Amino acid sequence: FITRKIPEPGPSILKKYFQVNMNPEANVLDRQVLIKKVKNADAILCMLGDKIDSRVMDAAGPKLRVISCYSVGYDHVDIKEAEKRKIIVTNTPDVLANTTADLTFSLILSAARNIVNADCHVRNGNWKFGWTPDLFLGYDVYGSTLGVIGLGEIGSLVAKRAKGFGMNVLYYSNSRNRKIESELSISYVSLEELLQRSDFVSIHVSLNKSSFHMIDESKIKLMKKTAFLINTSRGKVINEQHLIKALRDKKIAGAGLDVYEDEPISTSNPLIQMQQTVLLPHIGSATYKTRAKMAEVSANNIVNSLIGKGTVYKIR
Numbered sequence: 001f002i003t004r005k006i007p008e009p010g011p012s013i014l015k016k017y018f019q020v021n022m023n024p025e026a027n028v029l030d031r032q033v034l035i036k037k038v039k040n041a042d043a044i045l046c047m048l049g050d051k052i053d054s055r056v057m058d059a060a061g062p063k064l065r066v067i068s069c070y071s072v073g074y075d076h077v078d079i080k081e082a083e084k085r086k087i088i089v090t091n092t093p094d095v096l097a098n099t100t101a102d103l104t105f106s107l108i109l110s111a112a113r114n115i116v117n118a119d120c121h122v123r124n125g126n127w128k129f130g131w132t133p134d135l136f137l138g139y140d141v142y143g144s145t146l147g148v149i150g151l152g153e154i155g156s157l158v159a160k161r162a163k164g165f166g167m168n169v170l171y172y173s174n175s176r177n178r179k180i181e182s183e184l185s186i187s188y189v190s191l192e193e194l195l196q197r198s199d200f201v202s203i204h205v206s207l208n209k210s211s212f213h214m215i216d217e218s219k220i221k222l223m224k225k226t227a228f229l230i231n232t233s234r235g236k237v238i239n240e241q242h243l244i245k246a247l248r249d250k251k252i253a254g255a256g257l258d259v260y261e262d263e264p265i266s267t268s269n270p271l272i273q274m275q276q277t278v279l280l281p282h283i284g285s286a287t288y289k290t291r292a293k294m295a296e297v298s299a300n301n302i303v304n305s306l307i308g309k310g311t312v313y314k315i316r
């Protein structure tokens with residue numbers, strides 16, 4: 001069962017071997033509908049918005065052998081519950097890392113240089129005086145310091161891009177990676193030092209118990225008043241209420257966000273009213289090529305788990 005419409009070649013790969021039931025809509029399935037639809041499935045191919053917990057696993061029944069995530073993140077799946085039931089959980093690493101790193105960089109540039117506000121200014125007919133000495137002054141990206149939190153695939157690729165922009169790069173990660181440090185000339189520092197020294201702080205950790213709200217008031221307090229917080233990982237890594245307060249009180253210069261504590265964010269979320277934020281609708285991996293690749297990998301994860309011999313990107 002595929003919970004939402006995914007691009008080719010995903011459906012075709014699966015149809016070669018299995019009876020495939022795909023929700024034809026792009027919308028998230030209502031939970032009750034999801035619970036009904038997964039009945040008797042051998043495999044569920046799911047998205048970030050689907051909460052796959054014991055209730056869904058129970059509803060699928062004892063045939064369920066694979067939960068394939070159409071994403072690299074898997075915080076929407078109760079992994080412990082799946083392990084208990086010997087259900088394989090898979091994801092789509094590698095294929096989306098460069099695409100997400102590109103998007104991260106576009107948030108850095110957009111936030112620093114007022115790209116979205118300036119675009120609106122032109123479109124709304126407010127550009128009255130031609131070239132102006134103080135119109136949309138922003139912050140330099142070249143020559144500034146980037147702090148990367150989490151030096152996994154995406155974090156490393158963001159660091160690589162930053163070096164191309166002439167940035168000084170610091171990183172903090174659970175484990176130190178001396179190879180990448182020397183390849184890219186980047187420095188390992190504590191989280192506190194990273195927050196104090198960086199002009200842009202970019203988050204690239206997965207969401208789990210220890211990363212939940214890892215960026216809260218006490219951490220934001222350490223950042224420079226002129227710094228920007230960038231997040232393309234998971235919204236819950238940041239305490240959003242604390243971020244909103246810090247932005248209101250001008251404790252930091254701005255934020256570029258692709259992810260939020262609750263998605264989609266409500267139109268009453270104060271972040272929306274702020275000029276110093278750039279807000280995207282969770283599109284880190286959204287290119288034609290990458291979404292097709294994710295469809296291929298997530299479909300092959302099912303085929304190879306159930307009948308094939310090829311690679312299965314298993315979680316744990």
Ligand code: DGY
Binds near residue numbers: 071074096284
């Ligand atoms: C992921 O894969 O986890 C991203 O958030 C969406 O592609």
